[in-house]
Amino acid sequence: MHRGERLTFIFSLISLSLCLAGTASPALASGPGGGDGGGLGERLPIYSGLPFVGMLLSIALMPLFMPRFWHHHFGKVAVFWSLLTAIPMVAAYGGTAGFEFYHVMIADYVPFMILLWALFTVSGGILLRGTLRGTPAVNSFMLLIGTVLASWMGTTGAAMLMIRPFLRANNYRRNRSFMVVFFIFLVANIGGCLTPLGDPPLFLGFLHGVPFTWTFNLLPEMLVVVAIVLGMYFLLDFYMYKKEGVTPPVEEDAKEPLRLDGSLNFLFLAGIVGAVLMSGLADWGSVDIFGAHCTVADMVRDGILVLMGILSLLTTATNVREDNDFTWAPILEVGYLFAGIFISMVPCLLVLKAGSKGAADFVIEAVREPAHFFWASGILSSFLDNAPTYLTFFSTALGRFYPGMPESVAVPRFIAENAIYLKAISCGAVFMGANTYIGNAPNFMVRSIAEEAGTPMPSFFGYMFKYSIPVLCTTFVLVTLIFFQ
Helix, strand or coil: CCHHHHHHHHHHHHHHHHHHHHHCCHHHCCCCCCCCHHHHHHHCCHHHHHHHHHHHHHHHHHHHHCHHHHHHHHHHHHHHHHHHHHHHHHHHHCHHHHHHHHHHHHHHHHHHHHHHHHHHHHHCCCEEECCCCCCHHHHHHHHHHHHHHHHHHCHHHHHHHHHHHHHHHCCCCCCCHHHHHHHHHHCCCHHHHCCCCCCHHHHHHHHCCCCHHHHHHHHHHHHHHHHHHHHHHHHHHHHHHHHHCCCCCHHHHCCCCCEEECCHHHHHHHHHHHHHHHHHHCCCCEEEECCEEEEHHHHHHHHHHHHHHHHHHHHCCHHHHHHCCCCCHHHHHHHHHHHHHHHHCHHHHHHHHCHHHCCCHHHHHHCCCHHHHHHHHHHHHHHCCHHHHHHHHHHHHHHHHCCCCCHHHHHHHHHHHCHHHHHHHHHHHHHHHHHCCCCCHHHHHHHHHHHHCCCCCCCHHHHHHHHHHHHHHHHHHHHHHHHCC
């Protein structure tokens, strides 16, 4: 995407935001913080989610059938679906709908992109030098390290830190696509289930009263999934390695010891993790930005994230980023596409939040058993933001078991008496983000970085039908039989 197109897209986004802000009426918002639709989710028809379906199909099909058009105009396509979502809703529901779009951009999209930008910038300044060759054993070990890191520095942080060394270690291999796919499975998703720092849904649970260490209880489920998926990866990589008949490159003769450049960025990375944790613990009040209530702690967090990114840019030697093949293209692509995704998914999330009073009541009513919660939260998290999806089913379970009880009382009882339901919701929301490219933010980032580094990646449906359904869904069936019956 050249400069002119970028400017066109940014101008369109700004225009859309101003338009929505102009229609946003705090008085019509449903309450402090807005974002719950003021009952709008109860009135929206199920077909209001069609533009989101169109956005998904565009991501899935256009790169296959219209690659040249998609490459040059994907930003405009995202704007098209955004406008097709926003204009009819604003026309039909006025300021209430306008406020929802404005709120999602201010309270969700902007912090989301700030976090991604900071992690992308800081991790791009850390370079692992030395001779590291991607054999099946080395690759499996790198995936295991990334999986462990994901619970402590977030799936996005671990993925951004590990993907470039992983790609460089395998730059002499012919078949690399499957490696990146398994990297997305393990590092960008499954590894994040052990602490609230790992993935946003668990952090939301922590904010709603789930103890920080409770997620350690997900270790058995995580170990089973990691063992199966990593074992399948090793066998597949071993087979492909033998099939390729690859020989070590010439430079293998002059082995360079492993060392890290840009280590100062680990300090900035710790600053990012600390800022995210702080934003969930601190209570410094909130401010009103044209009707959208933003907490002071969140604003301080975003300021720290930007500061960490800027310090990384200022203190990291230019040659480190150059040798790390660092460019801004992946974060730009993610920024454009997720702007469209965030806006077009608003009706779907509102309907889901409406629970049994909304058009998706058949989903809520059908969810009864732990296995139902696991698959329902998982499948929806594969396509929608997994944080609100987790919260929806978390609230559904609380309401079903402890109706009318304050959350501060209900959550401890929920954990003590029905922990299997919380495990099912947590595992579904975290694990199944790996089912699609859009299931979790780092998925798309990893794909973009891999493609930029010359690794061809499967299409949207190719990813699902060739990898996630046969590998992950069969694993999840086994997890259901073992843990959630």
